[in-house]
Structures are given as C-alpha cells and as structure tokens.
Amino acid sequence: MTCSFIHTADWQIGKPFGTIPDPAKRALVQHKRIEVLKRIAQVARDHDAEFVLVAGDLFDSPRATKSDAAALCKEVGQMQVPVIVIPGNHDHGGPGSLWEESFFVEARTGLAANLRVALTPDLIELDSAVILPCPLVRRHESSDTTAWIRTLDLDAFGDKPRIVLAHGSVQGFGGEGGEDEESAGAPQINQIDLDRLPASGLDYVALGDWHGTKKVNIRTWYAGTPEPDRFPKGGDYQSGQVLAVRATRGELPAVEPVATGQLAWWSDAFVFSDDASLPLFDTRIRGRIGDHAQSDLALLEISGSLGIAAAERLRSILDQCEALMLRLKLRDTTSIAPTQDEIDALVGRTTDPVVAGVAARLIEESRGEGEPAEIARTALRELYATIQTA
Numbered sequence: 001m002t003c004s005f006i007h008t009a010d011w012q013i014g015k016p017f018g019t020i021p022d023p024a025k026r027a028l029v030q031h032k033r034i035e036v037l038k039r040i041a042q043v044a045r046d047h048d049a050e051f052v053l054v055a056g057d058l059f060d061s062p063r064a065t066k067s068d069a070a071a072l073c074k075e076v077g078q079m080q081v082p083v084i085v086i087p088g089n090h091d092h093g094g095p096g097s098l099w100e101e102s103f104f105v106e107a108r109t110g111l112a113a114n115l116r117v118a119l120t121p122d123l124i125e126l127d128s129a130v131i132l133p134c135p136l137v138r139r140h141e142s143s144d145t146t147a148w149i150r151t152l153d154l155d156a157f158g159d160k161p162r163i164v165l166a167h168g169s170v171q172g173f174g175g176e177g178g179e180d181e182e183s184a185g186a187p188q189i190n191q192i193d194l195d196r197l198p199a200s201g202l203d204y205v206a207l208g209d210w211h212g213t214k215k216v217n218i219r220t221w222y223a224g225t226p227e228p229d230r231f232p233k234g235g236d237y238q239s240g241q242v243l244a245v246r247a248t249r250g251e252l253p254a255v256e257p258v259a260t261g262q263l264a265w266w267s268d269a270f271v272f273s274d275d276a277s278l279p280l281f282d283t284r285i286r287g288r289i290g291d292h293a294q295s296d297l298a299l300l301e302i303s304g305s306l307g308i309a310a311a312e313r314l315r316s317i318l319d320q321c322e323a324l325m326l327r328l329k330l331r332d333t334t335s336i337a338p339t340q341d342e343i344d345a346l347v348g349r350t351t352d353p354v355v356a357g358v359a360a361r362l363i364e365e366s367r368g369e370g371e372p373a374e375i376a377r378t379a380l381r382e383l384y385a386t387i388q389t390a
C-alpha cells in the first residue's frame with residue numbers, strides 16, 4: 001500500500017521576532033508565518049496529499065494567544081485533509097497545556113475539524129497509513145519519546161506504511177536556539193535514538209526541531225520550518241520548505257522538498273581594501289536586494305578600511321539598504337584610514353591650530369579598537385564634514 005502526504009514542522013505561530021526594531025516590519029514577519037499555511041495547503045493539493053503531518057511546534061509558545069489560535073485554525077481548516085500534529089518543545093503538552101485551553105478547543109472545533117492533536121503516544125490508523133506519534137509533554141524530555149514504538153507488533157498493521165512523527169535531536173541535529181541564528185554547541189535535548197527503532201518495520205520518520213531541511217538517513221528527514229526564521233550558518237542549510245512524501249510499505253520513501261517560504265534570510269561579508277571598493281560593495285548589496293524590497297533580512301559583516309569621506313558614504317548606503325530591508329544586522333569592524341588629501345585638510349590647517357590638533361588626536365585614536373575608537377571615528381567624520389561645509 002502507498003500513501004502520499006506532506007511532512008512539515010516548526011510553524012511556531014506567534015514567534016515575537018523581538019530583534020527586529022521596527023514594529024511594522026516585525027508585524028509583517030510575524031504575519032508571514034500565518035500566510036505560509038496557505039501555500040502549504042496548495043502544496044498538499046498539488047501533490048494529492050492524503051494528510052499533513054506537523055512534527056511539533058505548531059505554536060512558538062505554550063501560552064499562545066487567542067488570535068493566533070483562531071488564525072491558525074482558520075488556515076488549517078482550509079487544507080481539506082486530515083492534519084495530524086504533535087506538541088513540540090515550544091508548545092509541549094501535558095496537564096494544563098494550551099491544547100486543553102477552552103479558546104483553542106473552541107477554535108479547533110469551529111474552524112478546523114480536520115486538525116488532530118496527538119497528546120499521547122497512541123497509534124493513529126488511517127485508511128492508507130499508520131501514524132506513530134511521539135509527543136513532548138514537557139519542554140525538556142529526559143527519555144526517548146519513541147521508546148514506546150519498540151513494544152509494538154508492527155506486523156499487525158499489514159501492508160499499510162508505518163510513519164513515525166517525532167520532535168527532537170538525533171545525531172547532532174536539532175535543539176536549535178536563538179530567534180534568528182542557530183545555537184552552535186547547544187546541549188542536545190529531547191534525544192531520539194534512531195538506532196533502536198525497528199528500521200525494517202518502519203517506512204518513514206518525520207522529524208521536527210531542526211529548522212533546516214535535512215535528510216538524516218534513507219527513511220528519516222527533518223522538514224525544517226516552512227518560512228525561514230534565522231540566518232543560515234552553512235552553505236547546505238535550506239529552510240522555507242515542506243516535504244512531499246510518497247511512502248510505500250517495505251520500500252524507500254520518495255521525498256521531494258517543495259519551497260514555501262517568501263522571506264529571504266541571508267548573510268554576506270565584505271572587506272574594503274580602499275575607497276575604490278565602495279562602489280563594488282554598493283552594487284553587490286543592492287544586487288542582492290534586487291526588486292524584492294521588504295522581503296530581506298540580512299546579516300552583514302564588513303571590515304577593512306576607508307577614507308573619511310568614503311566612510312560617510314558607506315553610512316548612507318547602509319541607511320538606504322536598511323530602509324529597503326525588513327532587518328539589517330550589521331557587524332562593522334571597518335576602520336578609517338584618511339587619504340593624504342583628507343589628512344592635509346584636517347591637520348594642515350595652520351590658520352586653525354585647535355581643529356588641526358583635535359583632528360590629529362582623533363586620527364590616532366580611530367586606529368584603535370573598541371568603543372573609544374568608534375567614538376573617535378564618528379567624531380572624525382563629523383569634523384571632516386564640518387570643515388567641508390565651512
């Protein structure tokens with residue numbers, strides 16, 4: 001028997017994105033996490049999916065708001081196929097969890113009758129598949145949530161594909177932290193021991209927690225989050241996708257990543273060798289933004305040295321780019337190396353020895369590091385601008 005379904009995870013509806021300073025831009029990024037559900041519904045239709053599996057973290061918090069619950073249930077209700085969900089570490093289950101809150105129960109009942117939240121490790125038998133859910137009832141689970149599967153007589157399910165639905169860390173993947181960056185070296189929690197699962201008796205393991213799409217082994221995948229929510233830290237990191245899966249009992253699954261995300265989270269680095277490199281930087285960054293303004297979130301690392309006037313032009317370029325982006329996170333270690341003409345204009349002012357003396361001191365201090373050097377560079381730019389307009 002064969003079944004077709006969509007594997008997705010880590011929707012994290014209600015994520016605050018507190019590091020985006022502009023409230024209007026922050027609200028836009030938050031709303032994108034609701035909008036992507038429409039695209040997931042379309043992917044399900046395009047691939048004739050019989051059901052949708054969400055491997056944890058439907059919400060970003062165990063204290064989801066009423067409006068987030070209503071918005072989510074409305075979109076899930078439009079998917080027209082069963083949507084089976086397990087709690088993850090962000091929206092874990094257990095007594096008194098949000099899944100038992102009256103506002104969520106009412107929203108699900110009224111708007112998403114097709115939504116099923118698996119709060120206990122009990123198999124779910126569908127017409128064409130058997131789902132083995134492994135929910136998290138605590139944020140940090142010390143035991144392997146898939147252990148119960150090892151006690152089952154899987155042969156009892158005949159020729160239906162057997163699909164595990166779990167949320168956690170395996171073989172170094174999972175347990176990401178931070179709103180927009182992966183947490184390198186974070187402690188591995190909610191461990192899933194794939195080696196102890198009956199591999200021959202299972203046909204697909206659908207995982208959540210790692211926000212990038214990742215093939216762990218021939219039958220095990222992380223779907224990643226359907227809308228990117230952090231800067232990548234490796235060339236093979238891909239998010240903003242769901243997985244269209246076709247599983248057949250006793251055979252290897254066919255897995256197709258399908259793009260669903262709209263926001264572009266990217267990083268870049270540039271080293272200024274001299275003032276002539278500034279136009280190259282301008283062209284490169286504007287080329288990355290292109291014509292899709294208000295869709296980019298960038299982590300930009302710049303270093304090297306520029307003259308005083310070029311450094312001021314750099315500030316203007318960055319201000320313009322930031323206006324076009326949803327967020328510009330800047331790591332700036334550029335230093336000011338005044339051109340000879342600029343040095344002469346500042347310290348060679350024989351008619352104004354006070355300005356010349358201050359300029360000489362600022363030039364020296366700007367060559368250092370830390371906050372004093374940054375203050376000196378700012379003052380030097382302002383001093384140079386002042387004498388140019390005098």
